[in-house]
Amino acid sequence: MIAEALNRLVRELTKLPSIGEKTALRMAFHIISLPRSEAQSLAQSIIEIKEKVTLCSVCFNITDCNPCSICESDRSNSDTICVVESPAHLAAFERTGQFKGIYHVLQGVISPLRNTSPDDLKIKELVTRLQQGKVKEVILAMNPTREGETTAIYLANIIKPLSLKVTRIAQGIPRGGEIEYLDESTLKSSLEGRREL
Template sequence: MHYPEPIAKLIESFMKLPGIGQKTAARLAFFCMDMEEDEVVKFANALISTKRDLHYCSVCGNITESDPCVICQDQSRDKTTVLVVENPRDSMSMEKIREFNGLYHVLHGVLSPMEGTGPEDLNIPGLIKRLQNEEMNEVIIATNATAEGEATAMYLSRLIKPAGIKVTRLAYGLAVGSDIEYADEMTLFRAIDGRREL
């Protein structure tokens, strides 16, 4: 179907977002058209502000308005432990549970030879610099339980262990409320391997 140019451009813009196909993009575009003008302006300003006002922390690589970020500036945090994550969303997820009080380091991806992502494409030099300049006792690697995440974890472990710093990995296994009979072999292996005493 041929849409008027403003709607066609908006649909095209929405389709650039991950997971948004033609139908969803059209539905969103028509929803925006029905919004009050001041709401559309607020929405547009929020997009512009996100792009203009946010940047990456020069210390940890997390998204921030100030540099360094509030977590890196927080003197109450445990400066001896750093949790390495793939992206800023992961650090925000960890912050929601309020159980981790250390620092973060955001890699901005994982090693993926198939996609041409090597160590030089990640925020690994920043991590090594921090480990040399700060008194870290433990690095917790919290990459996803994928082939790329595992490869990244092993690579980081080999880089960090020679410095005498403890390297740990987040435990993986059965999700709360899941049935053992439906779990895949890797999940069951992780559950057995990461078991703990009660």
């Protein structure tokens, strides 16, 4: 029965991003070698994150208080909204310390392959926020992938009739690159070199 429990753990671990079977097996053996208290603490933290962390009802970032601390704080450029795909991308821009505006997390990009349509994303919610009239510029900060570009063009077409400035982050980011893995200076220059759509 030990083998079945091990198999189950390996199966669960391989569902995580970038974890193949070999890595999962190594992690599983490591977990087996941990003191019981450490293994329990790991399991508990996974349960807790699902119970305590929710999406901010304003920007859809992950948060344990609602609205999130960014939406609640006085940002110096609160008339500029940076639209990102995921909370991981938001965190990457925050790490640069360069952006003082507000955010909107789409929770994905338009992807026919993954069956994600505009209705599956937080686009209606974005438009509602923009219609409140406080935002003057919308920065479209999706990944420079085909899906990211498709999403940016789709959003630009919706936002332009609202008479707002629409910009796209610069393409200093390598094609197919992932925002969350880029160094801070590349991200910084991509914000500085953003262009109007």
